[in-house]
Amino acid sequence: MKQTRLPCFLLLLAGGLLSGISLPGCRQDSLVLLSEGLDSIGASVVKDKREGIFNINLYRAGEKIILSGETDSRDARNSVLGYLEGKGVRFIDSLMLLPDTAALGTQWGLVNVSVCNMRLVPSYDAELISQSLMGTPVRLLKRDHGWFLVQTPDRYIGWVDSDAIAVLTSEEYRDWKSSERIFFTGKTGDIYGDPEKKTTVSDIVAGCILKVSGISGRDYRVILPDGRSGFIPASGAMILDDLDPVRLLTPETLISRAESFNGIPYLWGGTSVKGFDCSGFVKTVYYLSGIILARDASLQFRHGTETDTVNFPASLKPGDLLFFGSVREGRPRATHVAMYTGNTEYIHASGMVRTNSLDRSRSNFSGYRRDTFIGAKRIIGAGYGEGIIPVAGHPWYR
Template identity: 45%
Template sequence: MRNKVWLVIIFIGFACSNDSKLLQQANQISHAVKLQIAPDSREAIFNPAFSINKDNGIVVSGETSLPEAKLALFSALEALEVHLVDSLIVLPEKKLGDKTWGVINLSVVNLRAYPKHSAELVSQSIMGTPVRLLKEENGWYQLQTPDKYIAWVDGAAIAQKTESEMKAWRNSNRVIFLPDFEVVKDPEQNEVVTDLVAGAILEVEKEHQNSYDLTLPDGRRIQVEKSNCELLSDWKTWELKDVSILTKTAKEFLGRPYLWGGTSVKGVDCSGFVKSVYFINGIILARDASLQFLHGDTISPAQGFLKLAEGDLVFFGRAKTDEKPMKVTHVGMYMSHGEYIHSSGRVRINSFEPEAENYNDYRSITWLGGRRVLNRIGESGICRVSEHPWY
């Protein structure tokens, strides 16, 4: 009897050891897939989990926003030669039904890290931004913006749409609003409906000699002067041939307050500032400074700031050491003659030139280099609005 007990204990111990090894291998495979396809949780969801079922197969649960990541994972897991149980959800979740798209319907909406108003403000979106809906929780929606950024928004901020409704929106006659800010009224009731900020996109309901009747994404109606708008079809085909226009746009933000997570003329953080400048000129950049740092041609600190060109992004932070990795904490945009414009407390202009009155020693000694994005339009993280399928 004692021998049988020992045999059972040995068998259980062996089985547990095998299960532990199998789960370890599955997690190693998952980590490799994540590094290759979904390395940053700000831009992609990839959270598989593994367990062993009674048949000694691997149950793969969790969720991902990337069908290609799931395919890669299961293809790689086949090397383990065990039965795989597929419980990995590909977002959008089914309870959203066919309303898996949306358009931002308020002038500026706050995007949160978690589905509650007290959660960290991680970004913003402006009216007319198309978004992909992923999940719903207590009236909050997890969404993905055109720059791939993933966050949560209050359901009141979006007009939910089906794929066919989004197609109709993309094919509609639309305008982009260009001034900094305006409070607008209903053309019939003459009552305030909303405010607008630069970059808002709206559908044209009716054209008058000097104005447009416009429809907001949720159906509200406003009237805006033609001089404040440009047809989106014309704006999207416009090419940035004179980079000084970027500097002109950037200077329109001077004095605007720094706002963590801000991406509009009402307030901007450092990456939201350069992102807004580029978007107003038809180019979508990655959201955060550390993400923007990954894209474009490199100008290293060793080359010096004189190698920078107008419109280049300039990055600041902690240089790599033997003990710590590099950390990007700030970004601005280079103008000319050693000067760059950035959001730090407020949008301001500083200089790399030690003799200049607006020289910033702290920024100069923490400069990590520049990125020339205009040479890389069309690559990952640098996309023309005209080439983005969501618009």
């Protein structure tokens, strides 16, 4: 899945600010050099604009030089200020550091609906870039009327309807992290308003997380992020502490879960059983075994153990991620991802969740995918770190 975002650095040439022109409080350094320096800071601290914010404006207002914009990196902000001061530039600092806690009052929330849509910009008709599930902790960055700009545990950033988020105080967030919670393992289901299951509180999908307040017969009594309560069958959930990749991250478990999603339609930006894009599909499969992968195919391609492609496909193992795309200026660019299931076959979201083969003799062979294959990464046994994080080890959950 590919996203298009605003450039990470914007230099406004206003009021005669041109390269080589002397500015009040500034040495003869050209604005070109200043812009290159700021670009360098942004690139070193915010390595991908889908996972970080660095939108910086430097412009002239009358006789004053204004530094404005926003970033979610304190290191980036400090580096920008130090760089300009080191160049002798006298400026007014209006650069905002996100989260904007002064306006929000807090920086934490929980997704409050079964599937929360994330948009590129704060509008219902904007591009769907991702989804987040009920009970997912999110970092609130700022608000724009009825929308929050949020960051999810995989570091992805997007706009969501504020009604889909239960805002938490710091104390409430600490209490949630220390509470007993369940992880929904069924494909879909309902949260019922009574033990007899006569009324419905909400729908629920695989991967949703809920606080547990007790057990009633064969049901968990659960509390939704906004305080609503209900019941779900205990047979469709597990205690969150049991979401252990040491036990669950096996080829057999991954393949079984992936194949249970056969036929679910493709949805650009989808990361739930209501619809998947390619990277959202493999991300969900791994998440249900306790691992948080990076969001997009191009981001996932950066992580994991690179597999041998000389002996491809014999070198592949079930559970490996296969990447497809193109090579530009000698660099592979991933635009599609699938999961290898063995015996030359792989499962992916392409039109719908389906299985294709790398073997030309098979009826489900895809010549297009074979011709655009650019590499494979192994997640099992790769070790944890950026792009491969166990839920149990993520500080936003614990």
